Amino acid sequence: MENWLKGDERLDYLLAENLRIIQSPSVFSFSLDAVLLAKFASIPISKGQIVDLCSGNGVIPLFLSTRTKAKIIGVEIQERLYDMAVRSIQYNGLEEQIQMIHGDVKEIPPILGIEKYDTVTCNPPYFLDIETSDKNLNEHYTIARHEVLLTLDEAIHAASRLLKQGGKAAFVHRPGRLLDIITSMRNHRLEPKRIRLIYPKMGKEANMLLIEGIKDGKPDLKIMPPLYVYDDDNKYTAEMRELLYGEKG
Secondary structure, three states, X not given: OHHHOOOOOEEEEEHHHOEEEEEOOXXXXXXXXXXXXXXXXXXXXOOOEEEEEOOOOOHHHHHHHOOOOOEEEEEEOOHHHHHHHHHHHHHOOOOOOEEEEEOOHHHHHHHHOOOOEEEEEEOOOOEOOOOOOOOOOOHHHHHHHEOOOOOHHHHHHHHHHHEEEEEEXXXXXXXXXXXXXXXXXXXXXEEEEEEEEEEEEOOOOOOEEEEEEEEOOOOOOEEOOOEEEEXXXXXXXXXXXXXXXXXXX
16 A cells, blocks of 8 residues: 555545545545545546546545446646646546546646547636635645635636537536636526535535536526535434445434
8 A cells, every 4th residue: 555655644544435535644545525525426427528626636536437437537736636637646546537638727628639529628726816814725625625726717618618519518616716716607608507506504604615617508597405514413314325335314
């Protein structure tokens, strides 16, 4: 096992998927938003091609691989995260299905192919690139969380360029950016079709949203039932336990 790891890295379980992933406390680890996006996205089951933008350590391609036999490409600009993703894919024996690209999301569509893909997923940086005290000093965290190298609009534009007509793009973001997301999606030929809001628990404000659009689709937006993360006893709800651990009932 040690041969797979470098420095302070560890090998974590993706429990519901029976996979392992390489992570490190000194770079941005995946969180609940990645899990939810991977479960939410509409993907081809047998054939087809999927691109995941802002892949980080490859968690979304790994999650998606359990739902489909389609080819998956992950794109990540940070070399260390890209390297971790490649090794996680190799550890799980998924090299035939998942390919990682070390590159800039803004420049990747002509490299991978314009209007070629069935589904694009993206967990982009959430926060505007503004000089505030909450910007993490760790460069890996800053790039993952703030629009330093990639803006929301640039991510959505790249997704649209990659998608076939009728292809689907799915994003996870913060509710406060909903109008920005919808505006950008429509500007780039992605018609929003499904939205699901995520709440920490009943009675609290939503703190996450999932949204999916179809390239050149017709207007018809569905608001899906809310997803609550915790119950009144501060334990995962039944739906969350199933998503995270594969528990039924």
